[in-house]
Amino acid sequence: MRAGYSEALAMLGYVLGMVITSVLIGWARESDRESLGEVLLMCSVLFEIAFLFGLVRLLLRGLRWGGRFFARRWRPMEPGDPSGSPGH
Numbered sequence: 127m128r129a130g131y132s133e134a135l136a137m138l139g140y141v142l143g144m145v146i147t148s149v150l151i152g153w154a155r156e157s158d159r160e161s162l163g164e165v166l167l168m169c170s171v172l173f174e175i176a177f178l179f180g181l182v183r184l185l186l187r188g189l190r191w192g193g194r195f196f197a198r199r200w201r202p203m204e205p206g207d208p209s210g211s212p213g214h
Contacts, residue, residue, distance in 0.1 A: 133184065140177040144170055 147170040154163035 133180065137177065137180050137184075140173050140180065143173040144177070147173065 147166045151163050151166045151170065154160070154166060
């Protein structure tokens with residue numbers, strides 16, 4: 127499995143974790159289980175932090191990939207370049 131797919135699955139897991147914990151927080155508060163609700167709230171915050179770090183990581187990876195793409199595409203043509211095109 128490629129690394130991009132596992133990162134996408136991790137991001138999906140973070141989103142599902144946030145949704146499930148928010149539902150369980152409501153259930154815990156309705157059934158007078160305040161301590162469980164507080165633990166679930168901490169779990170939800172940790173899922174949100176992990177999701178934000180994942181987004182930043184994907185953004186930085188995309189910027190790095192884009193920079194390499196444009197640097198390779200528009201590099202000046204060297205005198206001995208047999209391809210005859212500036213980008214290849």
